Amino acid sequence: xxxxxxxxxxxxxxxxxxxxxxxxxxxxxxxxxxxxxxxxxxxxxxxxxxxxxxxxxxxxxxxxxxxxxxxxxxxxxxxxxxxxxxxxxxxxxxxxxxxxxxxxxxxxxxxxxxxxxxxxxxxxxxxxxxxxxxxxxxxxxxxxxxxxxxxxxxxxxxxxxxxxxxxxxxxxxxxxxxxxxxxxxxxxxxxxxxxxxxxxxxxxxxxxxxxxxxxxxxxxxxxxxxxxxxxxxxxxxxxxxxxxxxxxxxxxxxxxxxxxxxxxxxxxxxxxxxxxxxxxxxxxxxxxxxxxxxxxxxxxxxxxxxxxxxxxxxxxxxxxxxxxxxxxxxxxxxxxxxxxxxxxxxxxxxxxxxxxxxxxxxxxxxxxxxxxxx
Amino acid sequence: xxxxxxxxxxxxxxxxxxxxxxxxxxxxxxxxxxxxxxxxxxxxxxxxxxxxxxxxxxxxxxxxxxxxxxxxxxxxxxxxxxxxxxxxxxxxxxxxxxxxxxxxxxxxxxxxxxxxxxxxxxxxxxxxxxxxxxxxxxxxxxxxxxxxxxxxxxxxxxxxxxxxxxxxxxxxxxxxxxxxxxxxxxxxxxxxxxxxxxxxxxxxxxxxxxxxxxxxxxxxxxxxxxxxxxxxxxxxxxxxxxxxxxxxxxxxxxxxxxxxxxxxxxxxxxxxxxxxxxxxxxxxxxxxx
Amino acid sequence: xxxxxxxxxxxxxxxxxxxxxxxxxxxxxxxxxxxxxxxxxxxxxxxxxxxxxxxxxxxxxxxxxxxxxxxxxxxxxxxxxxxxxxxxxxxxxxxxxxxxxxxxxxxxxxxxxxxxxxxxxxxxxxxxxxxxxxxxxxxxxxxxxxxxxxx
Numbered sequence: 001x002x003x004x005x006x007x008x009x010x011x012x013x014x015x016x017x018x019x020x021x022x023x024x025x026x027x028x029x030x031x032x033x034x035x036x037x038x039x040x041x042x043x044x045x046x047x048x049x050x051x052x053x054x055x056x057x058x059x060x061x062x063x064x065x066x067x068x069x070x071x072x073x074x075x076x077x078x079x080x081x082x083x084x085x086x087x088x089x090x091x092x093x094x095x096x097x098x099x100x101x102x103x104x105x106x107x108x109x110x111x112x113x114x115x116x117x118x119x120x121x122x123x124x125x126x127x128x129x130x131x132x133x134x135x136x137x138x139x140x141x142x143x144x145x146x147x148x149x150x151x152x153x154x155x156x157x158x159x160x161x162x163x164x165x166x167x168x169x170x171x172x173x174x175x176x177x178x179x180x181x182x183x184x185x186x187x188x189x190x191x192x193x194x195x196x197x198x199x200x201x202x203x204x205x206x207x208x209x210x211x212x213x214x215x216x217x218x219x220x221x222x223x224x225x226x227x228x229x230x231x232x233x234x235x236x237x238x239x240x241x242x243x244x245x246x247x248x249x250x251x252x253x254x255x256x257x258x259x260x261x262x263x264x265x266x267x268x269x270x271x272x273x274x275x276x277x278x279x280x281x282x283x284x285x286x287x288x289x290x291x292x293x294x295x296x297x298x299x300x301x302x303x304x305x306x307x308x309x310x311x312x313x314x315x316x317x318x319x320x321x322x323x324x325x326x327x328x329x330x331x332x333x334x335x336x337x338x339x340x341x342x343x344x345x346x347x348x349x350x351x352x353x354x355x356x357x358x359x360x361x362x363x364x365x366x367x368x369x370x371x372x373x374x
Numbered sequence: 375x376x377x378x379x380x381x382x383x384x385x386x387x388x389x390x391x392x393x394x395x396x397x398x399x400x401x402x403x404x405x406x407x408x409x410x411x412x413x414x415x416x417x418x419x420x421x422x423x424x425x426x427x428x429x430x431x432x433x434x435x436x437x438x439x440x441x442x443x444x445x446x447x448x449x450x451x452x453x454x455x456x457x458x459x460x461x462x463x464x465x466x467x468x469x470x471x472x473x474x475x476x477x478x479x480x481x482x483x484x485x486x487x488x489x490x491x492x493x494x495x496x497x498x499x500x501x502x503x504x505x506x507x508x509x510x511x512x513x514x515x516x517x518x519x520x521x522x523x524x525x526x527x528x529x530x531x532x533x534x535x536x537x538x539x540x541x542x543x544x545x546x547x548x549x550x551x552x553x554x555x556x557x558x559x560x561x562x563x564x565x566x567x568x569x570x571x572x573x574x575x576x577x578x579x580x581x582x583x584x585x586x587x588x589x590x591x592x593x594x595x596x597x598x599x600x601x602x603x604x605x606x607x608x609x610x611x612x613x614x615x616x617x618x619x620x621x622x623x624x625x626x627x628x629x630x631x632x633x634x635x636x637x638x639x640x641x642x643x644x645x646x647x648x649x650x651x652x653x654x655x656x657x658x659x660x661x662x663x
Numbered sequence: 664x665x666x667x668x669x670x671x672x673x674x675x676x677x678x679x680x681x682x683x684x685x686x687x688x689x690x691x692x693x694x695x696x697x698x699x700x701x702x703x704x705x706x707x708x709x710x711x712x713x714x715x716x717x718x719x720x721x722x723x724x725x726x727x728x729x730x731x732x733x734x735x736x737x738x739x740x741x742x743x744x745x746x747x748x749x750x751x752x753x754x755x756x757x758x759x760x761x762x763x764x765x766x767x768x769x770x771x772x773x774x775x776x777x778x779x780x781x782x783x784x785x786x787x788x789x790x791x792x793x794x795x796x797x798x799x800x801x802x803x804x805x806x807x808x809x810x811x812x813x814x
Contacts, residue, residue: 092394094437100418100478101437105394138644139392139629252660279633282626286438293438300632307634310624311463321662329636336639505812535812562807564722564734569762572722573736574806596811 002198004216004224009186009193011211012070013044015154016117018210024115024152027083029073031062036076038083047118048073055162055347057356068193071118071186074162075346079123079275081130083114084147087299091282094293107143107297113150119180120158121173122165122346126275127153128179132338133278152203155180159187159227161235164347166360169238172344174231182208185224196224237350237360241331241341247367248332252324256369260362261320263355268301270349270357271326276342279307302326327359392629395435395480396422398456400473406459407539410506411471412447415456418478423453427488428513429620429648433628434458435480436473440466443625443643445510446484450517456481459509459541485628487648489514489592490618491521498526498584502603504575504595505534508541510620510647511594519555526589528555529582533575533599536561537568558582575599579606586611593651594620601659604651614652621647621654638663667692667768674715674768675741676792684785691774697721697761703744710753712769713745719765724758732758735807747772747793 019026026041031048041047047070054061055074065072093104131148134141158165158174167173176183181204185196196216199205216224271277281300286293300307303322308315316322334342343359350358397418404412417424426432426446435441442464448457462471473479491514499518503511518528530549534540540559550557558578560571571578575595589612593603600619607617623635623642630644638657640646646654657663668689671677677685692715697703703714703721714721721744722734738744738759746753752772779786 094480099476100397100399101480103394103397103480107393133631137630139631141631142393252663278631280627281632281634282441284435284438284440290438295435295441300634302633308624310622311461315623316662318662333636333639337641535810539812562735562810562812565730566722566724566732566734566760568734571737572734574803576806577803598806598809598811602806 004221005197005199005208005213006216006220007195007197007211007213009068009070009195011213012047012195014211015207016041016044018207019115019117019152022115022207023112025112026115026117028117029071029076031073034062036060036062036073038076038078041117044070047071053162055164055351057164057350057358058353059356060351067188069186069188071156071184072160074158074160074165075120075123075348077273077348077352079273079346079348080116080119080127081275081277083116084127084144084151085130085134085141085278085280085299086143089143089297091295091297094295096291101293108146110143110146113152114147115152115154117154119153119155119176120346121155121176122167122344123275124153124155124176124179125167125170125172125344126346129276129338129340129342129344130278132340133276152207153180153182154204155183155200157183157185157224157228158231159185159224161231162347162351163236164350164358165235165345166237166239166347167345168232168235170241170341170343170345175228180204185228187220187224187227189223194220196220237347237358239331239343239345239360239363244363245332245335247370248328251366251370252328254366254369256362256366257320257324259365260323260357261318263357264319264323265354266303266319266322267354268303269352269354270359271301271303272299273348273352274330275344275346275348276330277301302329327362330359331363392482395433395441395482397478398481400475400477400479401455402475403471403473406541409463409471410459410461410541412457412459413470413473414448415458415479415481416454421454424456424481424484425453426450426484426513428491428517429488429510430484430486431510431625431628431643431647432456432458432481432483432485433625434460434466434470435482436466436469437480439469441480441482441626442466442470443485443628444470445620445647447509447512448516450513451520457512459506459512461506482628485643487646489620489648490590491517494518494590494592495521495524496526498529498589500527500529500531500579500582500584500589500591500607502531502575502579502591502593502595502607503533504599504603505539506541507593507595507599507620508532511592512542512545514592515549519549519552522554527584529584530555530557531575531578531582532558533560533562533578533595535563537564537570556582574602576602576606579603579610584610587613589616591617592620592648593617597622597658614655615650617651618648619651619654619658621649621658665694667694670694670717671715671768674717676715676743676796680788684782684788687778687782687785688770688775688789691778692768692770695767695769697765697767699761699763701761703759703761703765703767704755705758706755708755710746710748710755711772713743713747713772713775714759715743715768715770716740717766717768719767720762721765722760722762724760725756726758732760736803737762743796745770745772747775747789749776 052065052072091107094101134144155176180200279300330342398415401414431445444458462468625635625643626632630641635642721738723736724732
């Protein structure tokens with residue numbers, strides 16, 4: 001039985017101030033230029049109060065609303081990946097010295113430690129997946145490790161699902177179960193606006209002491225848990241994972257791949273917004289004088305022809321092969337590589353696909369085609 | 375499950391040297407064929423050695439231009455010199471093949487799995503190389519010949535396009551000159567001046583002498599060649615577990631992190647490039663995998 | 664002095680033939696030898712003989728204007744070279760040149776054909792071996808066509 005505390009919503013700004021006092025850079029959702037971003041917040045007022053998002057395959061709309069909720073929006077494009085595994089990193093600089101070179105590593109440059117506010121369960125699940133990739137493999141990713149260890153996370157249980165969410169079927173949400181220092185449930189009941197708070201770590205407990213709070217009453221807990229429960233039940237999409245890995249291994253030549261390929265633009269949006277996709281490429285540059293070279297690490301997607309290029313040609317020249325690679329990796333080979341599924345049910349790939357391809361529907365179609373449909 | 379080759383030490387958190395190239399200097403450059411050169415490198419840092427196991431590769435950097443994976447072709451018993459045989463097919467490899475003595479480049483590695491030389495002891499050892507595939511096998515040949523008594527029959531089978539494309543000509547002659555190893559060389563086409571075999575490399579497997587069920591094979595070359603070689607070896611009584619291949623994909627980081635070199639569930643740079651064929655057969659034989 | 668029958672009996676292509684069938688095949692053959700540089704057959708000649716190589720080495724060559732004669736395979740001890748034609752005499756599309764002193768059995772194709780017509784059991788045994796030989800040749804030829812060493 002988790003131990004809940006309660007605190008009025010008006011205390012949220014104090015939480016943000018407390019984080020600033022501890023030297024953290026506070027990063028959370030905010031609406032800027034008509035988009036839902038994940039950026040540095042100077043104060044709690046910069047959270048997307050009065051906004052709510054409407055997501056569907058291939059569409060994302062932000063609408064004004066009367067509700068004073070801080071966390072009414074779901075997840076936008078960015079996830080923790082944007083900060084822990086940035087899309088552009090300069091690995092090193094090489095300067096000519098006589099007949100040779102001098103290397104200056106630059107990849108560990110960093111600012112103040114991040115405190116993330118408003119992270120959803122699906123993104124915490126994504127974080128757990130990326131921990132396996134970057135911290136538990138033969139080689140550790142050093143920048144990810146540094147930022148990860150320094151990061152503080154204040155999560156939020158979702159009290160409303162979007163049409164594209166399917167975390168409930170994967171067991172990755174809407175309730176966050178691990179990986180946070182504090183987790184909040186936002187409750188609006190008539191005139192009352194308060195947060196239920198659960199502690200996830202010693203540092204979380206320390207921070208909680210700095211804002212007014214009290215043990216939560218049973219009816220407050222019931223209200224909060226009911227909201228999260230409803231968020232789970234209201235989800236319409238699902239992904240059945242039992243036997244999915246072997247199914248995809250056996251369906252490499254399933255005719256349905258041709259049908260998805262006819263729609264897929266191989267733009268790579270899905271991979272770019274996915275909180276677990278980790279492909280990246282290395283690029284070397286030289287300045288105009290020829291004296292200073294740099295190596296950059298850039299986020300990449302497996303949808304490009306270049307991705308599988310090897311002297312002479314690409315291994316996966318067709319869109320069919322590339323879409324199949326992405327889906328089969330995400331839902332099958334990933335399991336053999338990392339011991340977990342690559343998908344966390346956040347639904348971003350469905351929302352941000354320009355043609356609205358829904359991987360839950362594609363998996364279903366593959367199964368139906370295999371079972372004898374056309 | 376086939377025995378896995380010995381892996382290099384896991385790099386623990388806190389170390390990140392594997393992201394940064396070490397500086398090496400070109401000691402010598404030798405032209406092997408029209409577009410293939412062998413570079414011998416020594417560390418800029420005095421006396422620094424680079425221990426490796428045959429089958430592994432390094433990432434070679436031309437600063438400002440790019441980085442490429444090249445297998446290590448040297449003698450593992452001489453880790454003070456790094457030997458890399460490179461074919462000039464792209465911007466970076468062309469640049470590497472033009473480096474003069476004294477030029478400085480970057481080296482990251484060694485990465486990947488190695489030929490299971492220990493596991494092959496007390497068995498017949500058949501090495502089948504096609505074209506540039508001889509380069510990743512050369513270190514294994516040096517090792518096997520230096521420890522000749524540990525193996526049964528040792529047969530080296532090498533095929534390439536024409537006599538002008540033969541790699542390591544002098545070494546092949548030296549190996550052939552020994553009485554305890556048989557070397558079979560063939561080319562696909564040849565002018566009349568060529569005195570050796572003409573025909574595909576898989577035909578030479580017929581002539582090699584080994585006891586199939588007690589043999590380990592190391593195979594490296596173009597994908598097509600490896601597939602057909604595996605089939606021939608199976609008809610001679612080897613099993614999929616005892617045939618080892620070296621695979622190639624677009625490798626960039628060498629660490630199993632950038633995702634480019636995946637073949638189904640394996641990362642070629644980290645779980646390979648040397649694999650028992652049983653481990654990769656399914657995915658290797660799929661198209662556009 | 665060894666007989667054609669004894670020599671053919673030891674040749675892998677004819678392994679497993681009964682002594683009666685071996686005798687019938689041997690009746691179509693004669694022992695031949697070629698010095699280095701001599702041709703077993705030449706491009707566009709009628710293919711009168713089918714060769715079983717006993718020792719030595721033969722280069723199978725195609726002449727190209729740009730590169731001169733190009734060997735596409737070498738045939739040695741224990742192997743065969745030639746075409747068994749049925750309807751009309753086949754004309755060689757290649758040269759076969761002995762690279763060193765080479766001994767062979769030359770089987771007259773017309774006589775072999777007649778022996779097979781007269782004894783269908785013999786015919787089947789010869790065709791089985793010939794069909795397998797052709798299948799292997801096709802597989803090899805395809806692999807060489809693919810030019811697998813090209814980058």
